[in-house]
Amino acid sequence: MSNELITRQDFEQYMVPVFAPAQFIPVKGKGSRLWDQQGREYIDFAGGIAVNALGHAHPVAVNALTTQAQTLWHIGNGYTNEPILNLAKQLVESTFADKAFFCNSGVEANEAALKLARKIGLNSGVAGKNQIVAFNNAFHGRTLFTVSVGGQAKYSQDYAPLPSGITHVAYNDLDAAKSVINEHTCAVIVEPIQGEGGVIPANVEFLQGLRHLCDQTGAVLIFDEVQTGVGRTGRLYAYMNTGVLPDILTTAKALGGGFPIGAMLTTDEYACAFSVGDHGTTYGGNALAGAVGSAVFSHINTAAVLQGVEARFEYFKTALNLLNQRYQIFSEIRGAGLLLGCVLQQCYAGQAARLNKLSQQHGLLGLIAGANVIRFTPSLIIPFADIDEGLQRFEQAMVQFIENQE
Structure with missing residues (x-):
């Protein structure tokens, strides 16, 4: 096994090209935050495409896995x-x-x-x-x-x-x-x-x-x-x-x-x-x-977590609508719970991937759902402080997105 550091270029050399991953490689996750090989931090609104329901390295999952792995x-x-x-x-x-x-x-x-x-x-x-x-x-x-x-x-x-x-x-x-x-x-x-x-x-x-x-x-x-x-x-x-x-x-x-x-x-x-x-x-x-x-x-499957999803939905939707009042990028914020879609205005049609990439550059991981929709599927227990920080980074991406249009 080589001791050389694995880099993003190794993807092009060794992997069948059915994906186009980001240019950075995440190496550590905790809760709703990730860090890449260079130590840069990201807020995770993608959740592994609606997979990481409890975020990264949650003790409930870690303990279950490590205990079972020994038997x-x-x-x-x-x-x-x-x-x-x-x-x-x-x-x-x-x-x-x-x-x-x-x-x-x-x-x-x-x-x-x-x-x-x-x-x-x-x-x-x-x-x-x-x-x-x-x-x-x-x-x-x-x-x-x-x-x-x-x-x-x-x-x-x-x-x-x-x-x-x-x-x-x-x-x-x-x-x-x-x-x-x-x-x-x-x-x-x-x-x-x-x-x-x-x-x-x-x-x-x-x-x-x-x-x-x-x-x-x-x-x-x-x-x-x-x-x-x-x-x-x-x-x-x-x-x-x-x-x-x-x-x-x-x-x-x-x-x-x-x-x-x-x-x-x-x-x-x-x-x-x-x-x-x-x-x-x-x-x-x-x-x-x-x-x-x-x-x-x-x-x-508890009232605390499921009601918390509803509370986070309302919090997200209110904050996203406030951002949209300021920048007028989206025609609609839709979805339910922590499956949210931000639909681009017609004048920005086809540019969801570009906005998502800018978000990555500002330290936020999101998703797209087709060419015109930014999709967020974060942890079901994402801290409200991480929502705030993630949306601040999203706002920076939105500003750059608009500036690059002009």
Whole structure:
């Protein structure tokens, strides 16, 4: 092993170029702050893309991981283990679900959900009940199946032929959904808030209408809560804000607080469509992931944390609106909980990445959601002092952003 310092240039030399990472390398995180190789500090409003629900190196997650690491790591799914059974029990007792399937990521959870839906359709006795209805600008992952179900051609157009039997219609347009959901539809998959697609919340009436259409046609309703789940919106899962119960729910990201884990949740009625050998995973249900996930979930699933998310949402939104009154950069601040989208005015269209890069230069880590939206998904327990400091740095970036336009 070489003792030479790893640098950003090593990315270009050794890594497949599917990412374009920042020019600095973070090496340490604590709470909602990060430091790079040069010791420069950043406020983290990105949260590892809605993953680091408790920030960096939170003792709840660290203690769970280090304790479990001294007992049992991985044994494969020829066996079960106590940590993952404990997490399954927590998820079932806290949601609509009766059963859980564990995997390593959101895309794997969505893959499992879509495969289960197709199997349910096959078992229904209705010929050709295999059609999937999804929505424009959705994002469900990067496997060939999920990238086909996501409604964004930029992620799928280079990989044809794509899986068939998938129809896309406009998000939040119930009439469009009615026109395509029928007796051949096996599943409707929807994000309660489109995250990567622009931080666009679904109308409650839209979700209620989808529930009714699925009930009428025997289709299963899948909620992709990979980004909105585990406290992100101020409720444990976003469906709890809507009065709509899905048949299948997918969760990942914040579930492990930074340790890779995903899950598909469903009811007894639908879980039984899968039998031994129908689906599987090598690492899913790993004892390390189960221990960390259980500890993180327990910490988040409390009134103090969930109410704190709501308080931080109001604090963020008020502060961002005040900034926007001063600089008039955004047409809208939208989202829920600590999933926030700042939509650029038309005159700044396509420049979200530039503003985000300027924010990095001023010591703030954020995200984009398409070409026109700055997205913030910080720790659910980010200190209010860090919000203030981060927004001060964001303001400096906004000023430079405007000056560079002139």
